[in-house]
Amino acid sequence: MKFFIDTANIEEIKEAESLGVLDGVTTNPTLLAREVERTRRDPNVVLREICEIVNGPVSAEVTHLDKDGMVKDGRELATIHKNIVVKIPITEDGLKATKVLESENVKVNTTLVFSTNQALLAAKAGTSYVSPFIGRLDDVGHVGMDLVQEITQVFIEYAFKTEVIVASVRHPLHVVDAALTGAHIVTIPFQVIKRMVHHPLTDVGIERFANDWKKAFPSGG
Secondary structure, X not given: OEEEEEOOOHHHHHHHHHOOOOOEEEOOHHHHHHHHHXXXXXXXXXXXXXXXXXXXXXXXXXXXXXHHHHHHHHHHHHOOOOOEEEXXXXXXXXXXXXXXXXHOOOOEEEEEEOOHHHHHXXXXXXXXXXXXXXXXXXXXXXXXXXHHHHHHHHHHHOOOOOEEEEEOOOOXXXXXXXXXXXXXXXXXXXXXXXXHHOOHHHHHHHHHHHHHHHHHOOOOO
């Protein structure tokens, strides 16, 4: 399984990369706008820096909603860096734009997926990735991970090359459940990555070992 970080914050990306577990990055207009406002830099400059930090796919989302606008956005985003993946919402125009961009060897991440039908259509259109949003489904009373399980099984059955990115992750258990479904990728907020590292028994064990060492070697050993 590959781990992406779901943020445009440069410091968070650098910290996650330093852990040695990062395979890519996903951003969206909200996350990118937040970083642009924080740093007062051009969004393309921010995206380029992210690509220089992480040697892996970096999703950047289109801002137009019509097919021609999305294709134009996608082509422009693809010129920023070879690792850019163009993020496109699952709509009729989005499918049309996906077909065009993928035919030009521009990778697409189909986003805001909430059904297996949507994932199937995106895969048929040639998208490189689909992103089911599990947390948002949980919020409205559905079990988001059931969708991931279903999409993954269908893609295996029909040998689609499209990879599943589990998105809208809210807590560490989402990551475990995503791994158990066989999903290819999970994109994780920075705070969730930090929570994955820690366990209360680990903290207790470290403290106990440190105290025992101090007792045996009061001067530091």
